[in-house]
Amino acid sequence: MSQQLILAKPSTKLPQPMLEEERTTISNLGRQMLEQGLTVGTGGNISARSGDHVAISPSGIPYRDITPEDVPIVDIHGEHIEGERQPSSEYRMHTGIIRERDDVGGVVHTHSPYASTFASLGEPIPASHYLIAFVGDQIPVARYETYGTAELAEAAVDALSGQYNACLLKNHGVIAVGESVDAAFEVALMTEYCARIHYQAISVGVPEILPDEEIDHLQDRFTDYGQDY
Numbered sequence: 384m385s386q387q388l389i390l391a392k393p394s395t396k397l398p399q400p401m402l403e404e405e406r407t408t409i410s411n412l413g414r415q416m417l418e419q420g421l422t423v424g425t426g427g428n429i430s431a432r433s434g435d436h437v438a439i440s441p442s443g444i445p446y447r448d449i450t451p452e453d454v455p456i457v458d459i460h461g462e463h464i465e466g467e468r469q470p471s472s473e474y475r476m477h478t479g480i481i482r483e484r485d486d487v488g489g490v491v492h493t494h495s496p497y498a499s500t501f502a503s504l505g506e507p508i509p510a511s512h513y514l515i516a517f518v519g520d521q522i523p524v525a526r527y528e529t530y531g532t533a534e535l536a537e538a539a540v541d542a543l544s545g546q547y548n549a550c551l552l553k554n555h556g557v558i559a560v561g562e563s564v565d566a567a568f569e570v571a572l573m574t575e576y577c578a579r580i581h582y583q584a585i586s587v588g589v590p591e592i593l594p595d596e597e598i599d600h601l602q603d604r605f606t607d608y609g610q611d612y
């Protein structure tokens with residue numbers, strides 16, 4: 384019996400880019416931000432966490448042009464570790480929230496118009512529509528700080544206070560979080576929807592506000608019934 388010669392096969396695999404799935408999701412959700420009217424121009428930004436790494440939308444590239452390769456990676460302290468493009472100017476806010484919230488796997492920041500209207504008024508949005516339970520018993524407002532600063536990150540963390548899935552950023556826009564970046568995007572959509580309904584309701588009358596017990600009940604139901612609401 385001849386001895387079988389075992390040759391080591393040369394590896395044909397190229398090194399895998401980091402967080403490939405997260406980068407693809409971010410480039411797709413960027414286009415959806417525009418299509419769903421959640422922002423204008425290059426406003427807003429999106430991040431997805433994987434362990435100690437965060438894929439985040441790049442700075443200054445139009446959403447329709449962002450490819451997965453354009454999406455840089457930072458660590459949870461905001462240090463740029465991969466990708467040629469610069470991370471979004473709001474990387475401190477994304478990583479600041481991610482460091483504080485173990486339950487958060489994705490962050491979406493928008494300038495959606497109805498929610499930004501209440502942000503400019505500095506008014507939280509109360510529970511005038513049941514879908515606010517995606518966020519909590521209200522959508523709170525973070526104090527005003529200049530965009531891109533560590534102070535804005537702190538203000539957002541304070542307003543989210545470990546319990547809300549979104550807050551308004553005073554005179555600016557919206558932060559939405561979720562266990563994944565897709566979940567955070569859904570919360571951003573719900574925030575804008577609730578803001579629009581509340582705006583319309585107070586324009587023609589006085590909406591009734593749902594009690595806290597009902598919000599708790601709704602949050603249990605959302606957990607049980609998944610996407611069917």
Ligand SMILES: [Zn+2]
Nearest residue numbers: 426427530556
């Ligand atoms: Zn912004």
